[in-house]
Amino acid sequence: MSTGQIGGQPPNPRGIFGPKKQGREALLNALVLLGLVIVPLWAVMADEPFTITLVTRAVIFALAAVGLNIALGLGGLVSLGHAVFFGIGGYAMGILAWHAQNYVPLFEWPVLFEGTKSMPVIWAVAVLASALAAFCIGLLSLRTSGVYFIMITLAFGQMFYYFAISWARYGGEDGMSIYVRNGFPGLNTLDPIQFYGLCLAALLLGLLLHARLRRAPFGLALNAARQAPERVRAVGLDPLRLRLLAFTLSGAITGLAGALFADLNRFVSPTMFSWQLSGEFIVFIILGGTARLFGPVVGAVLFVLMEHWLGALTEYWHIGFGALLLLIVLFGQGGVIGLIAGKARAHD
Amino acid sequence: MTEILSTRGLCKAFGALTATDDVSLTLRAGEIHALIGPNGAGKSTLIAQIGGALSPDRGQVFLDGEDVTALPVPARARKGLARTFQISQLAQQDTVLQNVLLAAIGAARQPWRFWRPALSDAALRGRAEAALTRVGLEDHAATVTAELSHGQRRLLEIAVALTLSPKAFLMDEPMAGLGAEGAARLVPLLRDLKAEAPILLVEHDMDAVFALADRISVLVSGRVIATGTADEIRRNAAVRAAYLGDAA
Numbered sequence: 070m071s072t073g074q075i076g077g078q079p080p081n082p083r084g085i086f087g088p089k090k091q092g093r094e095a096l097l098n099a100l101v102l103l104g105l106v107i108v109p110l111w112a113v114m115a116d117e118p119f120t121i122t123l124v125t126r127a128v129i130f131a132l133a134a135v136g137l138n139i140a141l142g143l144g145g146l147v148s149l150g151h152a153v154f155f156g157i158g159g160y161a162m163g164i165l166a167w168h169a170q171n172y173v174p175l176f177e178w179p180v181l182f183e184g185t186k187s188m189p190v191i192w193a194v195a196v197l198a199s200a201l202a203a204f205c206i207g208l209l210s211l212r213t214s215g216v217y218f219i220m221i222t223l224a225f226g227q228m229f230y231y232f233a234i235s236w237a238r239y240g241g242e243d244g245m246s247i248y249v250r251n252g253f254p255g256l257n258t259l260d261p262i263q264f265y266g267l268c269l270a271a272l273l274l275g276l277l278l279h280a281r282l283r284r285a286p287f288g289l290a291l292n293a294a295r296q297a298p299e300r301v302r303a304v305g306l307d308p309l310r311l312r313l314l315a316f317t318l319s320g321a322i323t324g325l326a327g328a329l330f331a332d333l334n335r336f337v338s339p340t341m342f343s344w345q346l347s348g349e350f351i352v353f354i355i356l357g358g359t360a361r362l363f364g365p366v367v368g369a370v371l372f373v374l375m376e377h378w379l380g381a382l383t384e385y386w387h388i389g390f391g392a393l394l395l396l397i398v399l400f401g402q403g404g405v406i407g408l409i410a411g412k413a414r415a416h417d
Numbered sequence: 418m419t420e421i422l423s424t425r426g427l428c429k430a431f432g433a434l435t436a437t438d439d440v441s442l443t444l445r446a447g448e449i450h451a452l453i454g455p456n457g458a459g460k461s462t463l464i465a466q467i468g469g470a471l472s473p474d475r476g477q478v479f480l481d482g483e484d485v486t487a488l489p490v491p492a493r494a495r496k497g498l499a500r501t502f503q504i505s506q507l508a509q510q511d512t513v514l515q516n517v518l519l520a521a522i523g524a525a526r527q528p529w530r531f532w533r534p535a536l537s538d539a540a541l542r543g544r545a546e547a548a549l550t551r552v553g554l555e556d557h558a559a560t561v562t563a564e565l566s567h568g569q570r571r572l573l574e575i576a577v578a579l580t581l582s583p584k585a586f587l588m589d590e591p592m593a594g595l596g597a598e599g600a601a602r603l604v605p606l607l608r609d610l611k612a613e614a615p616i617l618l619v620e621h622d623m624d625a626v627f628a629l630a631d632r633i634s635v636l637v638s639g640r641v642i643a644t645g646t647a648d649e650i651r652r653n654a655a656v657r658a659a660y661l662g663d664a665a
């Protein structure tokens with residue numbers, strides 16, 4: 070299947086008990102994590118709240134791409150519609166909080182529900198709604214592969230985008246502002262560093278899930294379904310079901326990222342559904358390195374940094390970014406992590 | 418003897434080309450039933466219909482007395498049909514052990530496990546490693562499949578099928594590309610395997626076929642023109658004319 074080209078691991082000449090460079094990837098991952106802890110703490114001390122916001126943004130994007138990476142990296146499913154789930158997560162937050170802040174009940178039957186400002190509830194709704202959407206979209210699109218799959222997911226993305234624009238009740242094209250950030254029991258989420266802590270915890274959970282998943286029977290089977298679907302069928306497993314579940318999990322995680330993103334900005338709008346954003350999620354993964362656990366994290370951090378620094382220099386920063394991406398794809402052995410740590414090993 | 422697998426009146430056409438023409442075959446417990454025939458005779462097409470990858474235009478497939486014609490590939494595999502492919506179908510970027518683990522996961526019907534590594538599951542791993550040892554690939558467990566030699570890949574195909582502990586094997590040219598020596602080394606392995614489950618063996622290597630097969634069917638233009646023991650097939654005039662030529 071042609072989608073397999075972007076996902077997956079390049080073979081490693083020395084097998085799973087391989088080279089020293091493997092240690093370098095672990096070191097690099099540790100350094101990235103350390104940076105994600107130290108930089109915001111420094112920003113607190115230096116009283117640089119904007120830096121915290123920037124890192125929070127990177128961490129949330131990373132979580133969205135970690136979600137996509139389950140479909141793309143493990144399943145080989147190049148979804149150009151993952152902003153759908155990001156957007157659903159965002160609108161889950163927006164709608165629930167809008168009703169709560171405006172004292173307009175969301176529904177009165179069977180029980181009165183006035184919306185909520187509680188993050189845990191919002192997250193649960195965001196995860197369930199985006200999982201449901203991913204399940205339905207997966208059901209309709211996973212029978213296709215390659216370019217057709219890309220086009221269908223793109224089409225779903227556009228559908229949701231235009232639907233959000235026309236949904237006047239929730240702000241239409243202008244979106245919705247939420248005046249006060251939603252709450253989390255025991256924390257003051259208005260404090261940027263506390264909110265950041267929540268986002269980082271979510272990212273770490275997402276990474277842990279991905280790391281376990283890829284080694285578990287499910288990940289092994291999914292990974293094989295990408296490379297040799299006929300074989301997977303011949304051992305009694307159904308590649309379609311494996312992919313459907315991967316796509317659903319993937320959408321759920323990206324949906325959670327969407328809810329966090331909305332809370333970061335205290336704003337949601339149809340651009341959360343845009344295909345450009347879907348494309349950026351893919352770019353994070355390719356930039357960091359496909360089939361690398363930390364690929365989406367490295368990619369998202371680099372993207373946010375470049376957006377900030379290059380974006381300050383010129384509004385055409387995307388051109389420079391595109392050129393960098395091209396170089397990495399052409400000459401990197403699988404993204405920035407590949408440049409630093411060498412080829413990936415076969416997952417174990 | 419008990420029939421493990423049989424087909425009844427299978428027909429399959431690709432447009433005007435009749436690839437399978439009223440094929441009725443049986444595979445009995447404990448036997449190797451070889452299917453021979455010239456290139457394009459329809460051997461792989463027949464295997465695909467038995468395995469479920471292709472659905473026949475007419476006719477039925479029975480496994481252990483049950484009509485499985487309507488079942489898709491995974492369901493037939495779960496009922497005990499293990500297939501090897503003429504062109505290897507393996508996860509090339511995975512290790513050899515991971516490829517057999519996949520089969521162990523399939524056989525145990527445990528793909529919906531998300532947390533514990535497959536490698537640290539003793540039952541799955543034991544089953545996979547036993548199959549590797551059986552075909553002599555145990556020293557290559559950690560090798561990435563893409564780096565195996567062609568012959569090793571053929572062995573891995575067999576190990577994967579073996580891991581399923583099937584009721585019947587469907588093997589499409591397991592010796593293709595191995596050379597005379599490589600093929601000769603596979604002969605004892607297949608002879609050993611048939612005690613576990615009978616083998617429907619598509620093969621071009623006539624030395625191997627005559628050494629292994631309890632019965633041989635000859636397929637020409639989609640039609641079985643003869644079925645019999647090795648001796649009967651050697652003596653059969655129609656077979657000599659159509660296929661064996663001077664070779665036999």
Ligand SMILES: Nc1ncnc2c1ncn2[C@@H]1O[C@H](COP(=O)(O)OP(=O)(O)OP(=O)(O)O)[C@@H](O)[C@H]1O
Pocket residue numbers: 431434436454455456457458459460461462463503
């Ligand atoms: N999907 C298909 N569509 C059209 N024709 C096909 C298809 N698959 C096979 N054929 C044709 O059916 C005939 C039988 O092919 P098949 O692959 O079964 O032969 P075979 O006996 O396995 O040959 P070989 O010994 O070369 O492997 C051939 O003429 C082939 O071209």
Ligand SMILES: [Mg+2]
Pocket residue numbers: 460461462503589
């Ligand atoms: Mg063939």
